[in-house]
Amino acid sequence: MKEKKILVVDDEENIVELVKFNLEKEGYQVFVTYDGQAALDKLQEEDIDLLVLDLMLPEIGGLDICRQIRNDDELSDLPIIMLTAKEKEVDxxxxxxxxxxxxxxxxxxxxxxxxxxxxxxxxxxxxxQKTDEDCIKLGEIVIDLNKYEVLLDDKQVNFTPKEFELLMLLAKNAGKVLTRNFLLKEIWGYGYNGDTRTVDVHIRRTRQKLNNNLAEDVEYIETVRGVGYRFKELE
Structure with a gap:
């Protein structure tokens, strides 16, 4: 199996070394940079599988890096974990x-x-190998579970890993209402210290991509007030 490549970006050397040491113990190939511009350069040089990103960086801040990555067709589906001292909910x-x-x-x-x-x-x-069981097809939406790809009206649209997982879970349970707490536990896992606002943010982004790339004026992800979300059953 191909060794996974992880890029760690932080201007605190002790943090970088701590993260690098623990990831290398698990068999990952770890690259490090200490400022934002160097991080963007490294992403062009190496086929990185995941980015661990601080927010407060020299040259280019972490939020700007994240924004640039999500607007880049080649990098838009790169998984990003933000590692930061900013702990306020707004951040x-x-x-x-x-x-x-x-x-x-x-x-x-x-x-x-x-x-x-x-x-x-x-x-x-x-x-x-792909089989019919590896694809979810709902109307003009095709979700390839092996390739982590989504086709909307026969056009590939990039979703981040969490967006993809949310869409996949909702689509697999089309017609059923899934609570915010259930989605949080299933997608982010046991012990995640975020709250259900995390789910709402990802749902909003996922819904926007569906609405922007499908011709039909349909609300595919429906909000069930006070409970959670449901993927509309499509014929």
């Missing part, structure tokens, strides 16, 4: 709005960070 929501898949605040547990890295890479690294 967390902003990071998620800009496309982060996960948000870890300092001080942090290296074991928890590694667990989150593993969870994301495990979900984005599936492979194998």
């Amino acid at each position: 967390r929501i902003l990071g998620l709005e800009l496309g982060a898949d996960d948000y870890v605040t300092k001080p942090f547990s290296p074991r928890e960070l590694v667990a989150r890295v593993k969870a994301i890479l495990r979900r984005t690294g599936s492979s194998g």
Whole structure:
């Protein structure tokens, strides 16, 4: 199996070394940079599988890096874990709005960070021969579970790993109402210290991509007030 490549970007050398040490123990190939511009350069040089990104960086800040990645066709589906001392809810929501898949605040547990890295890479690294069971087809929506690809009206549209997982889980349960707490537990996992606002942010981004790329004027992801979300049953 191909060795996964992770880029760690932080201007605190002790943090970088701590993260690098723990990830390398798990068999990952780890690259490090200490400023935003160097991080963008490294992403062009190496085929990175996951980015661990601080927010407060020299040259280019972490939020700007995240924004640039999500607007880049070649990098838009790169998993991003933000690792930052900014712990206010507004900072967390902003990071998620800009496309982060996960948000870890300092001080942090290296074991928890590694667990989150593993969870994301495990979900984005599936492979194998495609069968009908590996695809979910709902109207003009085709979700390829092996390739982590989504086709909308026969056009591939990039979703971040968390957006993809939300869409997949909702589509698999089309017609059923899934609560916010259920989605939070299933997608982010046991022990995640975020709240259900995290789900709302990712749902909003996923819904927007569906609405912007499908011709029909249909609300595919329906909000059930006070409960959660439901994917509309399509004929």
